[in-house]
Amino acid sequence: MKMMRQEVMTAPGEIVIRQVEIPEPGPDQVLVRIKRIGICGSDVHVYHGTHPYTKYPVTQGHEVSGEIVKCGQYAGKYKIGQKVTIEPQVFCGHCYPCLHGHYNLCEELKVMGFQTVGTASDYFAVDESKVTPLPDDFSYDEGAMIEPLAVTVHAAGRFPEMKGANVAILGCGPIGILLTQVCRACGAKKVVSTDISEFRMALAKQVGADAVANTQKEDFGDILLREFGPDKADVIYDCAGNDVTMNAAIQNARKGSTIILVAVFAKMANVDLAKLNDSELDLNTTMMYRHEDYVKAIQLVQEGKVQLKPLITKHFDMEHYLDAYKYIDDNREKTMKVIIDIDPED
Ligand SMILES: [Zn+2]
Ligand SMILES: [Zn+2]
Structure with missing residues (x-):
């Protein structure tokens, strides 16, 4: 035996x-x-x-x-x-x-x-x-x-209008940083990644974020205006998953734009649904991946588009x-x- x-x-x-x-x-x-x-x-x-x-x-x-x-x-x-x-x-x-x-x-x-x-x-x-x-x-x-990368490939696929899009990402943990790279690889016009840790922001910048910003030092709405202009982001990804980040997304999103929740909320959320409704925002979600996401994840690494x-x-x-x-x-x-x-x- x-x-x-x-x-x-x-x-x-x-x-x-x-x-x-x-x-x-x-x-x-x-x-x-x-x-x-x-x-x-x-x-x-x-x-x-x-x-x-x-x-x-x-x-x-x-x-x-x-x-x-x-x-x-x-x-x-x-x-x-x-x-x-x-x-x-x-x-x-x-x-x-x-x-x-x-x-x-x-x-x-x-x-x-x-x-x-x-x-x-x-x-x-x-x-x-x-x-x-x-x-x-x-x-x-x-x-x-490849598993965490596939999570972000699937998340990017949940916004089919990625080509030419302005993308904001809240949270630069491994998922936020991988998603930053995948959005760029999928043809986003500009990806701005935010966090409260300078270390994480620097890493996001190193692997391909067009700009990074610290949401503890600066209002998220001001960041959107500065980086994207008055039309702000086409899609905001929440890769942090807490009331603060989700409310920042809802309160500052351009009316009629999309928010996608990637992170797992640890507890029941307390978020501004009235504002979500008033701005007619699409609140989208994403759950793990399927085989095609694995295949694409491997391809992106092979093509050198994701580090x-x-x-x-x-x-x-x-x-x-x-x-x-x-x-x-x-x-x-x-x-x-x-x-x-x-x-x-x-
Ligand atoms: Zn995992
Ligand atoms: Zn089943």
Whole structure:
């Protein structure tokens, strides 16, 4: 019996690395040797016990890259040695959204690492259909960041008039910064990214924001006027997700324009719906991604239109999984993407 390591968060703030049997891939599955796991804000919520939809114990890991090492009997799409990433959505396939191609909105959606076993182990058996191939020249670090990039590709797609648009982004965490790059790649005329952290703003500027501004030092409405003129933004993305940012968007948006909520609100919102209505704003939302978003995300990186590496803050090996969370807590302001090297060899 061959054994492997598997991460388990047994309770908020507690992680054990246990030994379990290496799984055998089912007939339609492949076995992936996991190389990298990215940690994101949702994982940090699980660590703090503030994720509303996760029970313990849970094995984490939904931002992932690896290499196929074994194929099931009917899994013939990829060869052994293929670099891959994994789509972490587990969906029913028969509800209304699933039957209409919107499996990201499955009525019974589960996500690996939250409601079902995540990929934080040496090996992971997964349906071949959930695997997306990575180009040979991709690093495993980049591969593990396709998931958050796909979130932003999907979010950009929620505003079909992106070509030539003036775009304002509230919040320069990893998602805000990736979205900044994706909007530019999708033909936006000008992208202005805002935050309250100079560090995050500088990074947004470094990877492609046309302008950045600090909403703590300057009124958001003044920023819009200065950067875009009297017509302000065509679309405002909220990648921070709190009453302050959403109200800033609603109160300063051009009448008849669009606001898209990307971030997850931690609590029930207290926002100005009267103003939203008075300005006839389109308040749009976005939820995860679908396969085509993964494919486009990979393409954007390959074409050099999106840079992922500047967002990587630090690496930890699997034995120091818990230290990664402590580091994030201690360095919140200056942390973008923290990566766990499951297999540090590659
Ligand atoms: Zn994530
Ligand atoms: Zn479904």
